[in-house]
Amino acid sequence: MRTRLSLSVRGKRLLRELKRLRDERRMSPEDVAGQLGWHKTKLYRIERGESRLILDDLDELLELYGVRSPERESLFKLGKDAWKRGWWLAYRDLYQGESFFVMENDAARIGIYSPSQLPGLFQTEDYARIVIRTMVPEATTEEVERQVTARMERQGILARKEPPQVFAVLDEIALRRGVQPETVQKDQLEQLVELAKRPNITIRIIPLDAGLYMGQWGQFTLFEFPDAEDTPVAYQEGLFGDVYVEDPGDLARYRVSAAHTSDAALNPTESQALIEKLAEESYG
Known part of the structure; x- marks a missing residue:
């Protein structure tokens, strides 16, 4: 059984925002994976907090979803803070x-x-x-x-x-x-x-x-x-x-x-x- 990462509050907020962006565009995780060349389960694991989201992957997601600044900068800041070592x-x-x-x-x-x-x-x-x-x-x-x-x-x-x-x-x-x-x-x-x-x-x-x-x-x-x-x-x-x-x-x-x-x-x-x-x- 996979275990969830101990996400900070900022990390949980980031994952909620990414799922919201995907839902607004009516894309399934499989759709996203296909367009980005990812394994079909990768986005599932990210959105469930089971896999760490690196900034390069976040950049690809935001580009696919058409997110522009200032929202893009705000989400990137969440991404940088989400998995800081405590x-x-x-x-x-x-x-x-x-x-x-x-x-x-x-x-x-x-x-x-x-x-x-x-x-x-x-x-x-x-x-x-x-x-x-x-x-x-x-x-x-x-x-x-x-x-x-x-x-x-x-x-x-x-x-x-x-x-x-x-x-x-x-x-x-x-x-x-x-x-x-x-x-x-x-x-x-x-x-x-x-x-x-x-x-x-x-x-x-x-x-x-x-x-x-x-x-x-x-x-x-x-x-x-x-x-x-x-x-x-x-x-x-x-x-x-x-x-x-x-x-x-x-x-x-x-x-x-x-x-x-x-x-x-x-x-x-x-x-x-x-x-x-x-x-x-x-x-x-």
């Missing part, structure tokens, strides 16, 4: 695939709903090291350190000139669950305090006395992208594999869970006060 490729042996990193890198808005642990985007290096050692006990010291480095690299999106909007709903229990040494817990809480002050980051805490809420089914992340045509994606990590959801009906359930989870949380000001209180308590 920093995460150096760590691909540690993970099941690139899709999560691609989506996190391209997202305009990231919604994190985490009842049991602090998200990787917010973790300090020392805290991340403890988490990874705990969750992946079979990992060697080298593998743990590489995963820590990869997690710190991920946080680079928060330092961009135009960073994504991050909205996180966390459970108070995740903040209170202590790690050793205590200085690691203190530093982690202080980092959350500082992150919550950034204009692009909203952190809301569900207090212990909130009772049960829908989001306790499990941690998940919602990715939304700059272009309205790019379908949002829900991501849920599990012990036996990762799940990516794009179906509108299934996405609706995640949105309902996100809404109910948010309703159970303190507002951002109250949440920041609680984080600061816990950080102060950690000194004792």
Whole structure:
């Protein structure tokens, strides 16, 4: 079975545009292949994201479709950016695939709903090291350190000139669950305090006395992208594999869970006060 390439959002947009151009001209993939001298399945693989589109092939397609500037220049720019090598490729042996990193890198808005642990985007290096050692006990010291480095690299999106909007709903229990040494817990809480002050980051805490809420089914992340045509994606990590959801009906359930989870949380000001209180308590 062929596997889809981990396309960036720009890559997916380019493939949509190429299919639209072909459909408008009422050409089948076989028609295109015949006129360009390609194998009859080549365009099928390209449009499905199963084969990399090189710029020479893109040039031939745009010429056949009669595309002129400025649209031609715009599509070429998408083509140049579509399969750029990401920093995460150096760590691909540690993970099941690139899709999560691609989506996190391209997202305009990231919604994190985490009842049991602090998200990787917010973790300090020392805290991340403890988490990874705990969750992946079979990992060697080298593998743990590489995963820590990869997690710190991920946080680079928060330092961009135009960073994504991050909205996180966390459970108070995740903040209170202590790690050793205590200085690691203190530093982690202080980092959350500082992150919550950034204009692009909203952190809301569900207090212990909130009772049960829908989001306790499990941690998940919602990715939304700059272009309205790019379908949002829900991501849920599990012990036996990762799940990516794009179906509108299934996405609706995640949105309902996100809404109910948010309703159970303190507002951002109250949440920041609680984080600061816990950080102060950690000194004792």
